[in-house]
Amino acid sequence: MKKIKIFQDFVKCGVIGWCMEILVTAFDALRRREPTLTGHTSLFMFPIYGAACLLRPLFYLLSGLHWIIRGLVYMSCIFSAEYLSGRFLQKRGRCPWGYESSGWNIRGVVRLDYAPAWFGLGLLFERVLLKKNGKRS
Numbered sequence: 001m002k003k004i005k006i007f008q009d010f011v012k013c014g015v016i017g018w019c020m021e022i023l024v025t026a027f028d029a030l031r032r033r034e035p036t037l038t039g040h041t042s043l044f045m046f047p048i049y050g051a052a053c054l055l056r057p058l059f060y061l062l063s064g065l066h067w068i069i070r071g072l073v074y075m076s077c078i079f080s081a082e083y084l085s086g087r088f089l090q091k092r093g094r095c096p097w098g099y100e101s102s103g104w105n106i107r108g109v110v111r112l113d114y115a116p117a118w119f120g121l122g123l124l125f126e127r128v129l130l131k132k133n134g135k136r137s
Contacts, residue, residue, distance in 0.1 A: 009053035009129055016128065017049020020121065042096035048085045052078075052125045059126045067123065074122020075115055082118075083110045 018041050026039030055077060062070045086109025089095035099105035104112040 006053060009056060010047075010050040012128055013052040013125055014046040014050030016124065017052070017121075018046060021045060021049075024117075044089060044094065044096050048081065051081060052122075053129065055122070055125060056129050059130055063130070070126065071119040071123050074126065075119040078118040078122055079110055079115075083107075086110065 022039035
């Protein structure tokens with residue numbers, strides 16, 4: 001039963017991440033005044049976002065702390081995962097994102113100005129993964 005729950009959480013996080021990325025890239029198209037408002041993502045991103053399910057034990061561990069502290073910890077975890085997965089894919093010529101043009105980048109795979117987005121996404125993943133029958137478990 002536990003393997004099924006981990007798989008379900010993996011899929012939830014993967015889908016949430018994909019949808020978030022498609023919306024963000026579509027809004028960026030709106031900012032660039034592209035009439036099609038095309039959003040996009042990569043198949044590689046699903047397991048990267050899905051891996052957020054591994055944060056579930058951390059969500060429980062930090063549950064008594066203020067949301068700002070929790071968000072900062074989750075943001076740090078997401079930055080670490082983004083960096084590690086980005087470098088792994090970059091070394092293989094498969095990284096679907098490149099932040100070299102941003103002044104806030106680290107090795108082209110992390111953008112520090114995305115901190116608020118990762119802060120919020122971590123709290124969203126917490127809320128989704130700790131929710132059970134309409135209540136937090």
